[in-house]
Amino acid sequence: MASSLLAWCRSRPLSLTPAHVRQYAKPADANAGDTRLILIRRALYPGNIRNRASPTGTWRPDVRQTIQRAIPSVQAHHTIERAWLLHRRLVRKRREAELARKFECMKRAMDELKKIDSKLYMEANKVEDPRARSKVEMETMKQLPALEARAFDARIRGLFPREMRIPAETPSKNGWNYEWKPIERPL
Amino acid sequence: MSRLARRCERLSRNLATVASDPLPSTSSPRPPRPSSKPILYSSVILNRAPILTPSPTTFERAFYAYQQRIRRALHNPFPSEFYFKQGSLLEARFNSEERFREKVAWGPTYAKEEDLSPEAKAAEQAAMDQMALQEKSDDKLMPRVHPSDEARDYHSLDRKGRRNIYLIIQRAAEDGQLVWEFPQGQPVEDELLHQAAQRELYAHCGKNMDTWIVARKPIGMYKPSIPTTTSTPTPEAITFFFKGHIMAGQVNPEKFVKDFAWVTKQEIETRVRRAYWEGVKDMLSDH
Numbered sequence: 001m002a003s004s005l006l007a008w009c010r011s012r013p014l015s016l017t018p019a020h021v022r023q024y025a026k027p028a029d030a031n032a033g034d035t036r037l038i039l040i041r042r043a044l045y046p047g048n049i050r051n052r053a054s055p056t057g058t059w060r061p062d063v064r065q066t067i068q069r070a071i072p073s074v075q076a077h078h079t080i081e082r083a084w085l086l087h088r089r090l091v092r093k094r095r096e097a098e099l100a101r102k103f104e105c106m107k108r109a110m111d112e113l114k115k116i117d118s119k120l121y122m123e124a125n126k127v128e129d130p131r132a133r134s135k136v137e138m139e140t141m142k143q144l145p146a147l148e149a150r151a152f153d154a155r156i157r158g159l160f161p162r163e164m165r166i167p168a169e170t171p172s173k174n175g176w177n178y179e180w181k182p183i184e185r186p187l
Numbered sequence: 188m189s190r191l192a193r194r195c196e197r198l199s200r201n202l203a204t205v206a207s208d209p210l211p212s213t214s215s216p217r218p219p220r221p222s223s224k225p226i227l228y229s230s231v232i233l234n235r236a237p238i239l240t241p242s243p244t245t246f247e248r249a250f251y252a253y254q255q256r257i258r259r260a261l262h263n264p265f266p267s268e269f270y271f272k273q274g275s276l277l278e279a280r281f282n283s284e285e286r287f288r289e290k291v292a293w294g295p296t297y298a299k300e301e302d303l304s305p306e307a308k309a310a311e312q313a314a315m316d317q318m319a320l321q322e323k324s325d326d327k328l329m330p331r332v333h334p335s336d337e338a339r340d341y342h343s344l345d346r347k348g349r350r351n352i353y354l355i356i357q358r359a360a361e362d363g364q365l366v367w368e369f370p371q372g373q374p375v376e377d378e379l380l381h382q383a384a385q386r387e388l389y390a391h392c393g394k395n396m397d398t399w400i401v402a403r404k405p406i407g408m409y410k411p412s413i414p415t416t417t418s419t420p421t422p423e424a425i426t427f428f429f430k431g432h433i434m435a436g437q438v439n440p441e442k443f444v445k446d447f448a449w450v451t452k453q454e455i456e457t458r459v460r461r462a463y464w465e466g467v468k469d470m471l472s473d474h
Binding site: 039040042043053054056057058059060063066067068069071080083084087094098101102105106108109110112113116117120123124125126128155160161163164165167168169170171172173175176177178180181186187 | 237238250254257263343381386399437469473
Protein backbone atom coordinates (compact mmCIF):
# COMPACT_ATOMS: atom_id res chain seq x y z
CA MET A 1 0.00 0.00 0.00
CA ALA A 2 2.89 2.32 0.69
CA SER A 3 4.43 1.51 -2.70
CA SER A 4 1.20 2.30 -4.59
CA LEU A 5 0.88 5.60 -2.66
CA LEU A 6 4.48 6.38 -3.59
CA ALA A 7 3.74 5.61 -7.27
CA TRP A 8 0.68 7.90 -7.15
CA CYS A 9 2.73 10.74 -5.65
CA ARG A 10 5.41 10.37 -8.33
CA SER A 11 2.92 10.30 -11.23
CA ARG A 12 1.52 13.73 -10.30
CA PRO A 13 3.38 16.75 -11.74
CA LEU A 14 4.99 18.79 -9.01
CA SER A 15 3.51 22.09 -7.86
CA LEU A 16 0.76 22.23 -10.48
CA THR A 17 -2.55 21.14 -8.91
CA PRO A 18 -3.65 20.87 -5.26
CA ALA A 19 -4.03 17.40 -3.78
CA HIS A 20 -7.86 17.39 -3.36
CA VAL A 21 -8.44 17.82 -7.20
CA ARG A 22 -8.68 14.61 -9.24
CA GLN A 23 -6.44 14.29 -12.31
CA TYR A 24 -7.95 12.49 -15.34
CA ALA A 25 -5.92 13.82 -18.34
CA LYS A 26 -2.36 12.55 -18.69
CA PRO A 27 0.03 15.39 -17.86
CA ALA A 28 2.24 16.56 -20.72
CA ASP A 29 5.85 15.47 -20.46
CA ALA A 30 7.78 18.64 -19.68
CA ASN A 31 10.98 17.24 -21.24
CA ALA A 32 9.53 16.58 -24.72
CA GLY A 33 8.99 20.11 -26.07
CA ASP A 34 9.18 20.36 -29.84
CA THR A 35 11.65 17.60 -30.83
CA ARG A 36 12.46 19.26 -34.15
CA LEU A 37 13.58 22.46 -32.46
CA ILE A 38 15.66 20.50 -29.98
CA LEU A 39 17.33 18.59 -32.83
CA ILE A 40 18.05 21.77 -34.78
CA ARG A 41 19.50 23.41 -31.71
CA ARG A 42 21.69 20.37 -31.05
CA ALA A 43 22.93 20.39 -34.66
CA LEU A 44 23.62 24.14 -34.75
CA TYR A 45 25.09 24.54 -31.28
CA PRO A 46 27.15 21.56 -30.23
CA GLY A 47 27.96 21.37 -26.55
CA ASN A 48 30.98 23.29 -25.32
CA ILE A 49 31.70 21.07 -22.33
CA ARG A 50 34.97 19.44 -23.31
CA ASN A 51 34.29 15.86 -22.30
CA ARG A 52 34.84 14.30 -25.77
CA ALA A 53 37.56 14.38 -28.40
CA SER A 54 35.38 16.59 -30.68
CA PRO A 55 31.96 18.16 -30.02
CA THR A 56 30.58 17.25 -33.46
CA GLY A 57 31.87 13.72 -33.58
CA THR A 58 35.14 12.36 -34.83
CA TRP A 59 36.53 9.76 -37.21
CA ARG A 60 35.18 6.25 -37.56
CA PRO A 61 36.76 3.79 -35.11
CA ASP A 62 38.74 1.93 -37.80
CA VAL A 63 39.92 5.07 -39.58
CA ARG A 64 43.57 3.96 -39.73
CA GLN A 65 42.89 0.72 -41.65
CA THR A 66 40.22 2.38 -43.78
CA ILE A 67 42.41 5.26 -44.93
CA GLN A 68 45.17 2.75 -45.70
CA ARG A 69 42.67 0.88 -47.83
CA ALA A 70 41.68 4.10 -49.65
CA ILE A 71 45.18 5.43 -50.37
CA PRO A 72 47.61 2.95 -52.00
CA SER A 73 50.75 4.75 -50.77
CA VAL A 74 52.03 8.27 -50.08
CA GLN A 75 53.94 8.35 -53.38
CA ALA A 76 50.89 7.10 -55.30
CA HIS A 77 48.74 9.78 -53.69
CA HIS A 78 51.20 12.53 -54.64
CA THR A 79 51.42 11.18 -58.20
CA ILE A 80 47.63 11.20 -58.53
CA GLU A 81 47.53 14.76 -57.17
CA ARG A 82 50.14 15.94 -59.68
CA ALA A 83 48.39 14.15 -62.54
CA TRP A 84 45.17 15.94 -61.63
CA LEU A 85 46.82 19.33 -61.47
CA LEU A 86 48.49 18.64 -64.82
CA HIS A 87 45.17 17.65 -66.36
CA ARG A 88 43.52 20.83 -65.07
CA ARG A 89 46.44 22.88 -66.39
CA LEU A 90 46.11 21.33 -69.85
CA VAL A 91 42.37 22.03 -69.93
CA ARG A 92 42.96 25.59 -68.78
CA LYS A 93 45.73 26.20 -71.35
CA ARG A 94 43.54 24.86 -74.14
CA ARG A 95 40.70 27.15 -73.10
CA GLU A 96 43.00 30.16 -72.83
CA ALA A 97 44.56 29.42 -76.22
CA GLU A 98 41.12 29.25 -77.82
CA LEU A 99 40.14 32.57 -76.23
CA ALA A 100 43.38 34.15 -77.40
CA ARG A 101 42.74 32.98 -80.98
CA LYS A 102 39.19 34.35 -80.91
CA PHE A 103 40.36 37.69 -79.55
CA GLU A 104 43.06 37.88 -82.20
CA CYS A 105 40.41 37.34 -84.92
CA MET A 106 38.25 40.07 -83.44
CA LYS A 107 41.17 42.49 -83.17
CA ARG A 108 42.20 41.89 -86.77
CA ALA A 109 38.61 42.43 -87.95
CA MET A 110 38.28 45.70 -86.04
CA ASP A 111 41.65 46.95 -87.31
CA GLU A 112 40.57 46.19 -90.88
CA LEU A 113 37.23 47.92 -90.36
CA LYS A 114 38.99 50.99 -89.01
CA LYS A 115 41.14 51.14 -92.14
CA ILE A 116 38.19 50.68 -94.48
CA ASP A 117 35.41 52.81 -93.02
CA SER A 118 35.92 54.90 -89.92
CA LYS A 119 32.21 55.71 -89.57
CA LEU A 120 31.23 52.02 -89.39
CA TYR A 121 34.12 51.49 -87.00
CA MET A 122 32.89 54.24 -84.66
CA GLU A 123 29.37 52.81 -84.79
CA ALA A 124 30.66 49.32 -84.01
CA ASN A 125 32.51 50.67 -80.98
CA LYS A 126 29.48 52.45 -79.56
CA VAL A 127 28.40 51.14 -76.15
CA GLU A 128 24.69 50.37 -76.03
CA ASP A 129 22.68 51.84 -73.18
CA PRO A 130 20.35 49.12 -71.88
CA ARG A 131 17.86 51.71 -70.68
CA ALA A 132 17.49 53.38 -74.07
CA ARG A 133 14.51 52.70 -76.32
CA SER A 134 14.74 53.79 -79.94
CA LYS A 135 11.96 55.89 -81.54
CA VAL A 136 10.85 52.95 -83.72
CA GLU A 137 10.53 50.76 -80.62
CA MET A 138 8.50 53.38 -78.75
CA GLU A 139 6.13 53.74 -81.74
CA THR A 140 5.59 49.98 -82.06
CA MET A 141 5.07 49.60 -78.32
CA LYS A 142 2.23 52.16 -78.40
CA GLN A 143 0.32 50.06 -80.95
CA LEU A 144 0.73 46.68 -79.25
CA PRO A 145 -1.60 45.36 -76.54
CA ALA A 146 -0.18 45.29 -73.00
CA LEU A 147 1.09 41.69 -72.85
CA GLU A 148 2.68 41.82 -76.31
CA ALA A 149 4.28 45.15 -75.42
CA ARG A 150 5.89 43.56 -72.37
CA ALA A 151 7.20 40.66 -74.44
CA PHE A 152 8.48 43.13 -77.01
CA ASP A 153 10.20 45.21 -74.36
CA ALA A 154 11.79 42.22 -72.66
CA ARG A 155 14.67 41.78 -75.13
CA ILE A 156 17.14 44.48 -74.06
CA ARG A 157 19.93 45.47 -76.41
CA GLY A 158 23.38 44.84 -75.00
CA LEU A 159 22.18 42.37 -72.35
CA PHE A 160 21.93 38.57 -72.45
CA PRO A 161 18.42 37.37 -73.24
CA ARG A 162 16.51 35.51 -70.57
CA GLU A 163 15.89 32.60 -72.94
CA MET A 164 19.55 31.55 -72.99
CA ARG A 165 19.68 28.44 -70.84
CA ILE A 166 22.63 26.94 -69.03
CA PRO A 167 23.61 23.35 -69.84
CA ALA A 168 21.99 20.58 -67.82
CA GLU A 169 22.78 16.92 -67.05
CA THR A 170 19.94 15.59 -69.21
CA PRO A 171 17.91 17.24 -71.97
CA SER A 172 14.35 18.45 -71.41
CA LYS A 173 11.46 16.03 -71.98
CA ASN A 174 10.07 18.01 -74.92
CA GLY A 175 13.47 18.67 -76.50
CA TRP A 176 14.08 21.74 -78.67
CA ASN A 177 11.18 24.11 -79.23
CA TYR A 178 10.72 24.07 -83.02
CA GLU A 179 7.31 25.78 -82.94
CA TRP A 180 8.46 29.18 -81.78
CA LYS A 181 6.32 32.11 -82.97
CA PRO A 182 8.28 35.25 -83.84
CA ILE A 183 7.92 38.62 -82.12
CA GLU A 184 8.46 41.42 -84.64
CA ARG A 185 11.32 43.60 -83.48
CA PRO A 186 13.12 46.42 -85.32
CA LEU A 187 16.73 45.77 -86.27
CA MET B 188 59.15 69.64 -63.36
CA SER B 189 61.64 68.41 -65.96
CA ARG B 190 62.00 65.07 -64.12
CA LEU B 191 58.24 64.60 -64.27
CA ALA B 192 58.23 65.42 -68.00
CA ARG B 193 61.05 62.95 -68.62
CA ARG B 194 59.19 60.23 -66.70
CA CYS B 195 56.03 60.91 -68.70
CA GLU B 196 58.01 60.66 -71.91
CA ARG B 197 59.58 57.36 -70.88
CA LEU B 198 56.17 56.01 -69.91
CA SER B 199 54.59 57.07 -73.21
CA ARG B 200 57.54 55.59 -75.10
CA ASN B 201 57.08 52.28 -73.28
CA LEU B 202 53.38 52.28 -74.10
CA ALA B 203 54.15 53.13 -77.72
CA THR B 204 56.55 50.19 -78.05
CA VAL B 205 53.96 47.83 -76.55
CA ALA B 206 51.29 48.99 -78.98
CA SER B 207 53.45 48.79 -82.09
CA ASP B 208 54.96 45.38 -81.26
CA PRO B 209 53.90 43.17 -84.18
CA LEU B 210 52.55 39.72 -83.31
CA PRO B 211 53.95 36.84 -85.38
CA SER B 212 50.51 35.76 -86.63
CA THR B 213 49.67 39.12 -88.20
CA SER B 214 53.00 39.71 -89.97
CA SER B 215 52.53 38.61 -93.57
CA PRO B 216 53.64 40.06 -96.92
CA ARG B 217 51.22 42.78 -97.92
CA PRO B 218 49.16 41.82 -101.03
CA PRO B 219 48.91 44.34 -103.89
CA ARG B 220 46.42 47.02 -102.78
CA PRO B 221 43.33 47.21 -105.01
CA SER B 222 42.52 50.62 -106.39
CA SER B 223 38.80 50.75 -105.53
CA LYS B 224 37.10 50.62 -102.14
CA PRO B 225 36.47 47.07 -100.90
CA ILE B 226 33.01 45.54 -100.98
CA LEU B 227 31.73 44.70 -97.52
CA TYR B 228 29.66 41.69 -96.59
CA SER B 229 27.98 40.91 -93.28
CA SER B 230 27.71 37.33 -92.17
CA VAL B 231 26.24 35.61 -89.12
CA ILE B 232 27.82 32.74 -87.22
CA LEU B 233 24.68 31.40 -85.55
CA ASN B 234 25.54 29.21 -82.58
CA ARG B 235 23.38 26.80 -80.64
CA ALA B 236 25.13 26.67 -77.28
CA PRO B 237 25.59 23.32 -75.51
CA ILE B 238 22.39 21.97 -73.92
CA LEU B 239 24.22 19.33 -71.87
CA THR B 240 27.12 19.54 -69.47
CA PRO B 241 30.36 17.96 -70.74
CA SER B 242 30.85 14.30 -69.90
CA PRO B 243 33.73 13.62 -67.51
CA THR B 244 36.68 11.79 -69.02
CA THR B 245 37.81 8.40 -67.71
CA PHE B 246 40.60 10.03 -65.73
CA GLU B 247 38.23 12.57 -64.19
CA ARG B 248 35.78 9.85 -63.17
CA ALA B 249 38.55 7.76 -61.64
CA PHE B 250 39.90 10.77 -59.75
CA TYR B 251 36.47 11.72 -58.40
CA ALA B 252 35.88 8.12 -57.27
CA TYR B 253 39.29 8.11 -55.52
CA GLN B 254 38.56 11.39 -53.74
CA GLN B 255 35.13 10.16 -52.70
CA ARG B 256 36.64 7.08 -51.06
CA ILE B 257 39.09 9.22 -49.10
CA ARG B 258 36.22 11.42 -47.90
CA ARG B 259 34.25 8.36 -46.91
CA ALA B 260 37.19 7.12 -44.85
CA LEU B 261 37.71 10.45 -43.09
CA HIS B 262 34.34 12.15 -42.73
CA ASN B 263 32.68 13.10 -39.45
CA PRO B 264 29.75 10.93 -38.40
CA PHE B 265 26.61 11.67 -40.36
CA PRO B 266 23.96 13.39 -38.16
CA SER B 267 21.17 11.04 -39.19
CA GLU B 268 18.94 12.06 -36.24
CA PHE B 269 18.89 15.59 -37.73
CA TYR B 270 18.02 14.53 -41.29
CA PHE B 271 15.70 11.60 -40.63
CA LYS B 272 12.91 11.05 -38.14
CA GLN B 273 13.93 8.13 -35.93
CA GLY B 274 12.27 4.91 -36.94
CA SER B 275 10.91 6.29 -40.22
CA LEU B 276 10.87 4.39 -43.52
CA LEU B 277 13.19 6.93 -45.07
CA GLU B 278 15.78 6.32 -42.38
CA ALA B 279 15.54 2.56 -42.89
CA ARG B 280 16.05 3.00 -46.63
CA PHE B 281 18.99 5.33 -46.09
CA ASN B 282 20.66 2.91 -43.67
CA SER B 283 20.37 -0.03 -46.04
CA GLU B 284 21.65 2.07 -48.98
CA GLU B 285 24.54 3.28 -46.85
CA ARG B 286 25.48 -0.28 -45.89
CA PHE B 287 25.51 -1.14 -49.60
CA ARG B 288 27.72 1.87 -50.40
CA GLU B 289 30.18 0.90 -47.67
CA LYS B 290 30.38 -2.62 -49.14
CA VAL B 291 31.03 -1.15 -52.59
CA ALA B 292 33.74 1.19 -51.27
CA TRP B 293 35.69 -1.20 -49.04
CA GLY B 294 34.76 -4.62 -50.32
CA PRO B 295 32.11 -7.03 -49.06
CA THR B 296 34.35 -8.72 -46.49
CA TYR B 297 35.78 -5.58 -44.85
CA ALA B 298 33.15 -4.43 -42.35
CA LYS B 299 32.14 -6.64 -39.44
CA GLU B 300 28.77 -8.20 -40.10
CA GLU B 301 25.73 -6.36 -38.75
CA ASP B 302 23.76 -8.63 -36.46
CA LEU B 303 20.44 -8.10 -38.17
CA SER B 304 18.04 -10.94 -37.62
CA PRO B 305 16.29 -12.34 -40.70
CA GLU B 306 12.98 -10.86 -39.47
CA ALA B 307 14.54 -7.39 -39.24
CA LYS B 308 16.01 -7.84 -42.73
CA ALA B 309 12.60 -8.88 -44.10
CA ALA B 310 10.94 -5.93 -42.37
CA GLU B 311 13.47 -3.54 -43.87
CA GLN B 312 12.98 -4.99 -47.34
CA ALA B 313 9.20 -4.63 -46.98
CA ALA B 314 9.66 -1.00 -45.89
CA MET B 315 11.81 -0.28 -48.94
CA ASP B 316 9.30 -1.91 -51.29
CA GLN B 317 6.53 0.20 -49.81
CA MET B 318 8.57 3.38 -50.27
CA ALA B 319 9.33 2.45 -53.88
CA LEU B 320 5.63 1.94 -54.53
CA GLN B 321 4.74 5.29 -52.96
CA GLU B 322 7.42 7.20 -54.79
CA LYS B 323 6.91 5.61 -58.20
CA SER B 324 6.59 8.28 -60.85
CA ASP B 325 6.58 8.28 -64.63
CA ASP B 326 9.17 11.06 -64.82
CA LYS B 327 12.04 9.31 -66.48
CA LEU B 328 15.20 11.20 -67.34
CA MET B 329 15.86 11.66 -71.06
CA PRO B 330 19.02 10.05 -72.44
CA ARG B 331 21.92 12.34 -73.26
CA VAL B 332 22.22 10.95 -76.79
CA HIS B 333 19.31 12.06 -78.98
CA PRO B 334 17.89 9.86 -81.77
CA SER B 335 18.92 12.51 -84.30
CA ASP B 336 22.57 11.80 -83.37
CA GLU B 337 22.27 8.18 -84.47
CA ALA B 338 20.21 9.13 -87.51
CA ARG B 339 22.78 11.79 -88.54
CA ASP B 340 19.98 14.30 -88.98
CA TYR B 341 21.87 17.54 -89.66
CA HIS B 342 18.69 19.63 -89.57
CA SER B 343 17.97 18.74 -85.95
CA LEU B 344 18.79 21.21 -83.19
CA ASP B 345 18.78 18.45 -80.58
CA ARG B 346 21.87 16.80 -82.00
CA LYS B 347 25.24 17.00 -80.28
CA GLY B 348 23.85 18.31 -77.00
CA ARG B 349 27.29 18.68 -75.43
CA ARG B 350 28.83 20.63 -78.29
CA ASN B 351 28.52 24.06 -79.84
CA ILE B 352 26.84 23.68 -83.23
CA TYR B 353 26.77 26.31 -85.97
CA LEU B 354 24.45 27.02 -88.89
CA ILE B 355 25.87 26.69 -92.38
CA ILE B 356 23.84 26.96 -95.57
CA GLN B 357 24.43 25.62 -99.03
CA ARG B 358 23.88 27.93 -101.96
CA ALA B 359 24.80 28.03 -105.64
CA ALA B 360 27.94 30.08 -106.24
CA GLU B 361 28.65 32.19 -109.37
CA ASP B 362 30.31 29.27 -111.18
CA GLY B 363 27.23 27.10 -110.57
CA GLN B 364 28.87 24.93 -107.90
CA LEU B 365 27.13 24.31 -104.65
CA VAL B 366 29.08 25.81 -101.80
CA TRP B 367 28.65 25.67 -98.02
CA GLU B 368 29.15 28.83 -96.00
CA PHE B 369 27.69 30.99 -93.25
CA PRO B 370 24.69 33.10 -94.29
CA GLN B 371 25.98 36.40 -95.64
CA GLY B 372 24.88 39.44 -97.59
CA GLN B 373 25.67 43.06 -98.31
CA PRO B 374 24.54 45.93 -96.11
CA VAL B 375 22.25 48.46 -97.80
CA GLU B 376 22.54 52.26 -97.65
CA ASP B 377 23.07 53.74 -94.18
CA GLU B 378 22.79 50.34 -92.56
CA LEU B 379 25.21 49.23 -89.89
CA LEU B 380 27.01 45.92 -90.26
CA HIS B 381 25.33 44.14 -87.35
CA GLN B 382 21.88 45.24 -88.57
CA ALA B 383 22.75 43.91 -92.02
CA ALA B 384 23.79 40.62 -90.47
CA GLN B 385 20.43 40.25 -88.72
CA ARG B 386 18.50 41.21 -91.85
CA GLU B 387 20.47 38.78 -94.02
CA LEU B 388 19.81 36.00 -91.52
CA TYR B 389 16.07 36.67 -91.79
CA ALA B 390 16.34 36.82 -95.58
CA HIS B 391 18.13 33.47 -95.83
CA CYS B 392 16.58 31.52 -93.00
CA GLY B 393 13.21 33.05 -92.23
CA LYS B 394 11.96 34.65 -89.04
CA ASN B 395 10.93 31.49 -87.18
CA MET B 396 14.04 31.57 -85.01
CA ASP B 397 14.61 33.27 -81.68
CA THR B 398 18.05 34.69 -82.42
CA TRP B 399 20.22 37.20 -80.63
CA ILE B 400 23.14 38.95 -82.34
CA VAL B 401 25.52 39.37 -79.45
CA ALA B 402 27.30 42.64 -80.21
CA ARG B 403 27.80 45.46 -82.68
CA LYS B 404 31.42 44.45 -83.15
CA PRO B 405 32.40 41.74 -85.66
CA ILE B 406 34.19 38.68 -84.27
CA GLY B 407 36.30 38.15 -87.36
CA MET B 408 36.72 38.74 -91.05
CA TYR B 409 37.48 36.79 -94.19
CA LYS B 410 39.36 38.27 -97.11
CA PRO B 411 39.70 35.95 -100.08
CA SER B 412 43.07 36.47 -101.73
CA ILE B 413 42.76 38.25 -105.12
CA PRO B 414 44.62 36.61 -107.99
CA THR B 415 47.37 39.04 -109.03
CA THR B 416 47.19 38.00 -112.70
CA THR B 417 43.98 39.93 -113.50
CA SER B 418 44.61 43.11 -115.52
CA THR B 419 41.63 45.09 -114.19
CA PRO B 420 41.95 45.79 -110.47
CA THR B 421 39.02 43.94 -108.87
CA PRO B 422 37.73 45.35 -105.60
CA GLU B 423 38.33 43.28 -102.48
CA ALA B 424 35.41 41.49 -100.92
CA ILE B 425 35.67 41.48 -97.13
CA THR B 426 33.18 39.53 -95.04
CA PHE B 427 32.66 40.53 -91.43
CA PHE B 428 31.26 37.84 -89.15
CA PHE B 429 28.87 38.50 -86.27
CA LYS B 430 28.20 36.06 -83.45
CA GLY B 431 24.59 35.08 -82.89
CA HIS B 432 22.82 32.66 -80.59
CA ILE B 433 19.67 30.70 -81.32
CA MET B 434 17.36 29.96 -78.39
CA ALA B 435 14.27 28.48 -80.11
CA GLY B 436 12.73 27.82 -83.50
CA GLN B 437 14.13 26.38 -86.71
CA VAL B 438 15.48 27.50 -90.06
CA ASN B 439 12.89 28.07 -92.78
CA PRO B 440 15.16 28.29 -95.82
CA GLU B 441 14.38 30.50 -98.79
CA LYS B 442 14.38 29.27 -102.42
CA PHE B 443 18.00 30.18 -103.13
CA VAL B 444 19.20 28.25 -100.05
CA LYS B 445 19.63 24.69 -101.28
CA ASP B 446 20.31 23.10 -97.90
CA PHE B 447 21.20 23.98 -94.33
CA ALA B 448 22.97 22.09 -91.56
CA TRP B 449 23.62 22.44 -87.84
CA VAL B 450 27.18 21.17 -87.49
CA THR B 451 30.14 21.16 -85.13
CA LYS B 452 33.46 22.84 -85.90
CA GLN B 453 35.02 19.59 -87.18
CA GLU B 454 32.04 18.91 -89.44
CA ILE B 455 32.29 22.43 -90.88
CA GLU B 456 35.87 21.71 -91.94
CA THR B 457 34.76 18.80 -94.13
CA ARG B 458 32.07 20.82 -95.90
CA VAL B 459 33.43 24.28 -96.45
CA ARG B 460 36.07 25.45 -99.01
CA ARG B 461 39.68 25.27 -97.79
CA ALA B 462 40.51 29.00 -98.00
CA TYR B 463 37.23 29.92 -96.30
CA TRP B 464 37.92 27.39 -93.55
CA GLU B 465 41.38 28.84 -92.89
CA GLY B 466 39.82 32.28 -92.51
CA VAL B 467 36.97 31.18 -90.29
CA LYS B 468 38.30 28.40 -88.05
CA ASP B 469 39.74 30.58 -85.29
CA MET B 470 36.37 32.20 -84.57
CA LEU B 471 34.65 28.92 -83.72
CA SER B 472 34.62 27.08 -80.40
CA ASP B 473 36.56 23.81 -80.30
CA HIS B 474 34.12 22.16 -77.94
